[in-house]
Structures are given as structure tokens and as C-alpha cells.
Amino acid sequence: MKLENKVAVVTGAASGMGKAIAELYAKEGAKVIVADLNAEGAKAVADGITNNGGVALAIQANVAKLEDIENMIDTAVKEYGTLDILVNNAGIMDGFEPVGDINDERWDLIFDINTKGVMRAMRKAIPIFLEKGNGVIVNIASTGGLNGAHAGAAYGASKHAVVGLTKNTGYMYANKGIRCNAIAPGGVETNIAASMKNINEFGFDRTKAVQGVMPRTGKPEEIAKVALFLASDESSFVNGTVVLADAGWTAAF
Numbered sequence: 406m407k408l409e410n411k412v413a414v415v416t417g418a419a420s421g422m423g424k425a426i427a428e429l430y431a432k433e434g435a436k437v438i439v440a441d442l443n444a445e446g447a448k449a450v451a452d453g454i455t456n457n458g459g460v461a462l463a464i465q466a467n468v469a470k471l472e473d474i475e476n477m478i479d480t481a482v483k484e485y486g487t488l489d490i491l492v493n494n495a496g497i498m499d500g501f502e503p504v505g506d507i508n509d510e511r512w513d514l515i516f517d518i519n520t521k522g523v524m525r526a527m528r529k530a531i532p533i534f535l536e537k538g539n540g541v542i543v544n545i546a547s548t549g550g551l552n553g554a555h556a557g558a559a560y561g562a563s564k565h566a567v568v569g570l571t572k573n574t575g576y577m578y579a580n581k582g583i584r585c586n587a588i589a590p591g592g593v594e595t596n597i598a599a600s601m602k603n604i605n606e607f608g609f610d611r612t613k614a615v616q617g618v619m620p621r622t623g624k625p626e627e628i629a630k631v632a633l634f635l636a637s638d639e640s641s642f643v644n645g646t647v648v649l650a651d652a653g654w655t656a657a658f
Contacts, residue, residue: 407637409434412485414477416468416526417495419446421595422545425625426492426632431459433633436485440466440477441495460485468495468522469514478529487537490636491530493523493567494545497600499557501608512559519563524570527585531578539582543635544571545628546587546647548655554615557608568647575645584644586635591651592622620652 413430417423419441427437431454439454441447444465454461464480466473481488496519499511527542534540549555550564567587574585631650634640649655 406434407633407639408490411435411489411636412438412481412487413490413492413636414438414440414481414488414526414530415492415494416440416466416477416522417545419443419450421597422590422593422625422628422632423492423494424450425629426494427461428454428459429626429629429633430490430492430636431461432457433637435490435636436460438462438464438477438481438484440464440468442467468493468526469517471525474522474525475529478526478533482533488530488533488540490541490543491526492543492545492632492636493526495522496545496547496564496597498597499560500601500604501612502557502559502605503608503611504558506605506608507558515559515563516566519560520566520570523567527570527574531583534578534583535581540584541636542571542574542583542585543632544585544587545632546571546589548589548591548649548651550587551589551647551649552655552658554612556612557605571647572645579644584635584640586640586643586645587647588628588631588635589647589649589651590623590628591649591654592616592619593628594622594624618657619654623650623652 418427418439439451447463451461451463547564571587
């Protein structure tokens with residue numbers, strides 16, 4: 406039991422990587438807040454964990470709303486007494502728009518969810534971690550947060566910002582018992598494509614060459630194993646960094 410008696414909040418946990426992370430954390434002994442905009446999906450995941458002998462509670466949370474983020478973490482403390490692990494997984498894609506075609510509405514929505522939501526959840530968790538002298542943050546970034554050819558301008562910029570936020574936080578609180586790392590998944594078999602609207606033909610065409618050299622797509626469970634490592638004491642000397650999980654896709658770039 407690598408996470409025995411730990412309390413974890415996982416956003417975007419109704420499906421995909423978030424679901425796999427929540428389920429694996431629970432299997433390893435954590436009490437999990439399953440947070441997602443999709444309340445029904447979150448409940449199904451929490452029920453599945455409970456039925457398998459784990460401990461979980463579903464919370465509807467739109468990470469673009471400050472009050473939802475604060476309620477999500479307040480609920481963890483109220484129900485389970487504390488917070489040990491925060492996983493910022495919730496995110497949406499753009500439509501591959503290059504900067505010349507992006508509009509303010511799309512830009513703001515993507516940053517509200519992918520970046521500001523991450524910052525707000527971290528900001529809410531830090532005082533709890535400081536008081537107890539320890540805590541772990543795992544942010545789900547993207548290979549698109551390390552290069553410019555995996556999505557459009559807004560998504561790429563939002564995930565680059567998550568990488569910067571991760572590194573800054575890891576350094577700032579390194580002597581306070583708090584660790585903050587990110588995972589940069591490559592192509593993973595999730596439903597994030599459902600958030601892609603009005604695909605930009607020019608932008609999408611420009612990424613085809615890069616997509617074409619992807620060795621394979623990953624399974625959500627493969628990312629969950631990395632998230633487990635980063636949340637556990639096995640990664641006690643890992644802080645302020647980004648772990649690539651892309652089957653070697655970006656090793657050539």
C-alpha cells in the first residue's frame with residue numbers, strides 16, 4: 406500500500422487518465438476525492454472504487470470556477486481530515502488554431518481550465534501542506550507543454566505555463582516538505598478529443614508530420630503508474646521536474 410491513509414484529490418477523474426489515477430490511488434490505500442464537471446461520471450468512478458473496497462467520494466467541480474475548486478479541497482479536509490496529494494488532471498484541447506486564428510473566448514476558456522484552475526487548486530492546497538509540513542502536487546502537463554507542434558497556440562501555451570508553474574512551485578517550497586512535479590503525456594487514449602471544436606485545417610495539417618512519428622498511443626493506466634510514483638515516497642528526491650511519458654515520441658526532437 407504505497408498511499409495508505411493518504412488523502413488525494415484528483416480533478417477530471419470521471420474518465421481517462423484522471424479515472425485511472427483515482428482508481429490506482431484508491432487501490433494503493435488512498436482516500437480519493439473524485440472531482441469532475443461530469444457529476445454522473447464522477448459518481449460512477451467513486452462507486453466503482455467503493456465497491457472494490459476502496460474509499461472515494463464524488464464531487465462535481467468545474468475547475469474554471471474558484472468556488473468549485475475551493476469546495477473540492479474543503480470537502481477533502483471535512484470528510485477525511487486533511488489533504489496529502491493534489492492531482493491537477495482536468496484539461497481541454499483547442500482546435501489546433503495557430504495564433505493568427507485564435508479568438509479571445511477560446512483562449513480564455515482554455516487558460517481558465519488548463520492553467521488558472523491548476524494555479525487555484527495549488528494555491529488552495531499549499532496552506533494545508535505548509536501547516537502539516539508535507540504534501541505532493543502532481544500536475545498533468547503535456548508534450549505540447551514542451552514543444553510547439555502538438556496542438557494549437559492556446560493549448561500549447563497553457564501547458565507551457567503549467568510546466569513553468571510546476572518548476573517554480575517545486576523550487577519555492579522545496580525546503581517546506583512539499584513536492585510538485587508534472588507528467589507530460591504523449592498521445593493517450595482518452596476522450597479529450599471531445600473538447601475539440603471547429604478544427605482549424607491549417608493548424609491541424611501543420612501537426613500531421615509530428616503526429617505521424619508517434620511510436621504508439623498510451624493507455625490511461627500507464628500514466629496512472631507514473632502518477633503513483635510521483636505521489637509516493639518512492640519519488641522522495643524528485644521535485645520541480647517534468648516526467649515525459651510518450652513511448653519515446655519526443656526523444657528525437
